[in-house]
Amino acid sequence: MADLLHLVDKPEGWTSHDAVARLRTLLGESRMGHAGTLDPFASGLLLIGEGRATGFLGCLGLLPKRYLATARLGVATDTQDVTGTVTATSSRMPSLPEVEAALARFRGAIRQRPPLYSAVKVGGTRLYKAARRGVDLEREDRPVHVYELRLVGDALPEITLDVTVSRGTYVRTLAHDLGETLGCGAHLTALRRVESGPFQVDAALSCDRSSGHEEGAYRERALEPDRALSFLPRVRLSDDEAARLRHGRAPVLEADRVEEPDRCWPLPPGESGWPLALVDQAGSVLALARPWRDQVSGAAVALQRVLVGA
Known part of the structure; x- marks a missing residue:
């Protein structure tokens, strides 16, 4: 099972669900979903997650x-x-x-x-x-x-x-x-x-059957989670913290450990801040989290979505 984000150019006349169903059939992956619905009469960029990449589609939906x-x-x-x-x-x-x-x-x-x-x-x-x-x-x-x-x-x-x-x-x-x-x-x-946000339709592949794109073309163009989430602020975890996180234990973090992205994308009304991407020493995204203040341990994070298994 691959954990990938696909950039798809949805044709006019297709529902967003049609586009997901097309990739599900082509890639042989049942765990798929999309961020940001496009009406059937509209065309253009649709972000489709495969495998564990479905876990951060809600975050992508916040992008302008x-x-x-x-x-x-x-x-x-x-x-x-x-x-x-x-x-x-x-x-x-x-x-x-x-x-x-x-x-x-x-x-x-x-x-x-x-x-x-x-x-x-x-x-x-x-x-x-x-x-x-x-x-x-x-x-x-x-x-x-x-x-x-x-x-x-x-x-x-x-x-x-x-x-x-x-x-x-x-x-x-x-x-x-x-x-x-x-x-x-x-x-x-x-x-x-x-x-x-940072994703552009020029980098997308059409999901229309007449395009002739096969499984290999979609997988070659797809983004792994660390690239797909590079627009988020991130915290680099030690090996010990990463190991504990894989077992569901949220790390205690200081604010000065947050690395800000090159560009800060605006949030929609009602949202207070972007999630943090918790990454290992190699830069691979392990989880998404929200900062919060624990009365006992001090600064900590609340895990939103763990993207790796134990």
Whole structure:
């Protein structure tokens, strides 16, 4: 069993689960999962973990994501994207200066209401399931962060945006809300994820059967945990500490032992800090942990996920 992170270029029309199922069949590995769901109509970078690499997918999901998004002004849909039913049209077409001015309102810390057709749960029910029954559940606005939002294509009535956002941000809702601000309505016609933190779609392999990629190509391109988690702050353990950790005993650590990464990626709203990667003397990641203060032993860590066995 391999413990690897695969960078996959998901085609349009595939669910994220379809992409995982394709690799599961191709690689003969049942223990697989993905970080950061992509809607079926979207394409681009999907991070898929194999073996013990599934244990740190939640950490990867915290990374900011960059997209190229194309929106059609003047038409709104119930799903806020091209797959939905048209709910409103407008003959009004804003000028490019108006579009640029409106974009400024969506940069930085904003609040966003999840779309009706989304997997967000309200009272234990998925919003999209309620919407299909004609039920409009009450949705609360949620804090998200738009780190970058640039207009890179202006073939009106379509515009293309280069946008980098925090976890939990719906780019189709961003397009919808932009249309509301402009007074003309809007929906997404195309969405492509090009980056997730330090990972880029240019380094990914397509999982489309027509690509012809075989098992060897995916394994050759995949990242081992120490490379995949190199963006995290880390603590290098002694041989004795590493041996105890393999048996589930968390080490006691001093703050000055933390090695910071070259670049510190922003965290989504509500997160207090990145996990620590606990590594052995060779730099291999053994576990993910959170700092905490033990009243008896002093500074310590709480283990989140041990990635190695005894």
